[in-house]
Amino acid sequence: MTDRTDLHPDTLAVRAGTHRTEFGEHSDALFLTSSFVVDSAEDAALKFGGQIPGYTYSRFTNPTVTAFEDRLAALEGAERAVATASGMSAILGLCMAHLKAGDHILASAGLFGSTIQFFNNYMTKFGVEVSYAKPTDPADWSAGVRPNTRLFFLETPSNPLTDVADVAAIAEIAHANGALLAVDNCFCSPILQQPLALGADIVIHSATKYLDGQGRVLGGAVVGKSEFVEPVYLFLRTSGPTLSAFNAWVLLKGMETLPLRMRAHCDNALKLAAWLEAHPAVERVYYPGLASHPQHALAMRQQTGGGGVVSFELKGGKDAAWRLVDAVQLMSRTANLGDVRTTITHPASTTHGRLTPEARAAAGIRDGLIRIAVGLEHIDDLTADLALGLG
Structure with a gap:
């Protein structure tokens, strides 16, 4: 198989x-076991030496x-x-x-x-x-x-x-x-x-x-x-x-559900990115599935979807970004991504917070940047949640 x-x-x-x-x-x-029993001393020697297949110790097999x-x-x-x-x-x-x-x-x-x-x-x-x-x-x-x-x-x-x-x-x-x-x-x-x-x-x-x-x-x-x-x-x-x-x-x-989830993540993320792009409080949206993304054509050649992560910069810098993070009631305030639950984070103070200000600037991580890993909730509920902090 x-x-x-x-x-x-x-x-x-x-x-x-x-x-x-x-x-x-x-x-x-x-298989919750730390080790595996062998049939003989010779069997142990051959398995530990890699001469024959088999399991010996769960740190590596x-x-x-x-x-x-x-x-x-x-x-x-x-x-x-x-x-x-x-x-x-x-x-x-x-x-x-x-x-x-x-x-x-x-x-x-x-x-x-x-x-x-x-x-x-x-x-x-x-x-x-x-x-x-x-x-x-x-x-x-x-x-x-x-x-x-x-x-x-x-x-x-x-x-x-x-x-x-x-x-x-x-x-x-x-x-x-x-x-x-x-x-x-x-x-x-x-x-x-x-x-x-x-x-x-x-x-x-x-x-x-x-x-x-x-x-x-x-x-x-x-x-x-x-x-x-x-x-x-x-x-x-x-x-x-x-x-x-x-x-x-x-x-x-x-x-087992990865293909289904990825298609659903992409669908939700594209809708959310388009909604954000039209919002007057948003300065710029970063999402490969949008035609406005500078590498959109390349992304569509080497990917089969835009992915589930949408980042965007808010007018108003850090104050506006933190206000949005604090205002949401549905999204999870956590730096993890890839979850069925939508997560929201402020990269400059979390995932990239240990970088120097100069390194963040070089990487394009500005204080008004928000990253959302779009989950599988209904898109109307996600946009309504963001609207709480966007005004």
């Missing part, structure tokens, strides 16, 4: 990665986690996926497996705040150089390459301004310079975008977001060709920031 390539993503989201035991369970089994990895790999059209404890631990694993002191990361200037903090404060601490390129300008990526560049890293659409990068063009630049391209696919999920098919080498996921879809558990993954994923697996096996069996089981349940 997991090897079939002729199935629609809607089917893969439900069926891929299914590994039934001798009991013939219909739903995915949950667990059937429920394997099912999650296989399902995600099938949805991304990848050879392999390895699961991690969170999206940030997926980025940690990627960097520790593929970089060493003296190497250089060329990253998108539009990244999640914690990713920027990790690159700037920790990778540099261990001798890895980091610089940034404008996500929407391939020429800036070409100009940013150094002789020691080993990794290109980008989000598309970016968090929170929804800049859309040309994955194929940036992949070509990376490969011409002997570097890998990793794409954070959190905003789109594999239902809306498949970066590997566009030329990327590795896909990063915060499974906490849309893959779960209900704000229940943390999780992450690194996805791609086996030659790129295996070093990450070996690092995670030794260091331990891996996915728990319970969280993998919850994520498997969430992924």
